[in-house]
Amino acid sequence: MTTVRQPPVATRPGVRPSVVGRTGLYAVLLANAVVVAVFFAQAGFASNALIVLGRLTGLYAALLMAFQLLLVARLPWFDRRIGMDRLTSWHRWTGFSVLWLLLSHAVFIVFGYARSSSLDPVNQLVDLAETVEGVLRAIVALAIILVVGAVSARYARRRLAYETWHFIHLYTYVAVVLAFTHQVAAGTTFASSPAATAYWYGVWGVALTSVCAGRLVLPLWRNLRHRLRVTAVVPESDDVVSVYITGRDLDRLPARAGQFFLWRFLTKDRWWQANPFSLSAAPDGRTLRLTAKRAGDGSAALRHLKVGTRVFAEGPYGAFTTLHRTRPDAVLIAGGVGVTPIRALLEELHGHAVVIYRVSTDRDAVLHDELRDLALARGAELHLVTGPPVPDRLAPRELARLVPDIADRDVYLCGPPPMMNAVLGSLRELGVPGPQTHFERFSLAG
Incomplete structure (x- = not known):
């Protein structure tokens, strides 16, 4: 149908928000890559070229690992400008880069030290694990990352339920902690100067604090503040249902049309399952509405929600605004x-x-x-x-x-x-x- 045309509305001049967001991330990564190179040079070079390469690949693997955490921290400023889908995709490809850098680090270090000793590479690895503090933890961290990388490969990912994949993926945080303790215990560059030590503590501190703030503190605070509940469940067709949700101070919830939340409906059988559903109506400060098609057990269960069911929502997320x-x-x-x-x-x-x-x-x-x-x-x-x-x-x-x-x-x-x-x-x-x-x-x- 054709209706009366509204007058055009001027758009905001200036740099696009997505460009600002991407440039900010690239600038952060590039600046830290330069700092890492400076501290690496200041620490001095080993006589064995393989060991030099091993240390350098290890440092950049640590930097990218921290950058990975920033990409999935779900910080609102980046999410609104870039979008969770693109941030998640960058996180995935950065993860494969981390995996190859860590493998290179292990190979260069083992073969480098084996060149300086009479041991073969396997016995050299065993000797390092037994005699150098933190190496055994690094081996465990690498094994965890190899498993996570395997289940994140496209072939395996398509055959795993999201909950299964996500549970395995959480072990990455264990690998991060083990890798950091290895860096503290055995990292030559880490301990080369007070400035280098403070820098690496700062990098890991910012990365872990971002994850904690974006994925734990902010969702908990918002849900305690807004206390969301289901107010109505309206079937739209045989396999589509709309759920209306209200709460306190929703006019202060920074949600926009086009965004989505990760919804957890706190029933006995579904409280643990989070599903991404977009808002199907622009937020009006009083009510939120989602509309979902039956595509699995989680979405099918929406039709049976009771009025008054408590809701835990993470978000709003997305740059589709x-x-x-x-x-x-x-x-x-x-x-x-x-x-x-x-x-x-x-x-x-x-x-x-x-x-x-x-x-x-x-x-x-x-x-x-x-x-x-x-x-x-x-x-x-x-x-x-x-x-x-x-x-x-x-x-x-x-x-x-x-x-x-x-x-x-x-x-x-x-x-x-x-x-x-x-x-x-x-x-x-x-x-x-x-x-x-x-x-x-x-x-x-x-």
């Missing part, structure tokens, strides 16, 4: 239950919007009536696109027909991965600049 607007007008493209953050964004967006909702059949169009009424109230266009995946109903030609000026608009996209990949390809063909394309992948849930 109007903070990243670059153009006065927008296109909102939703697929299936991916309509939930799109529907919330439509409430908050200013300027003219075109909403494209892609489903297989009319019956699959969850929240369509709400979208229709909201589009009418806000002067937006709404297009319901139905049909099988093939032929592609959102191919470049179809998108250009529905939105002729799409290259001059911000595009917000949320839906199943195959549909999102296809639409992203269409947008590239239509010449939509990358900074105008906004999407988020919920990789946390696997």
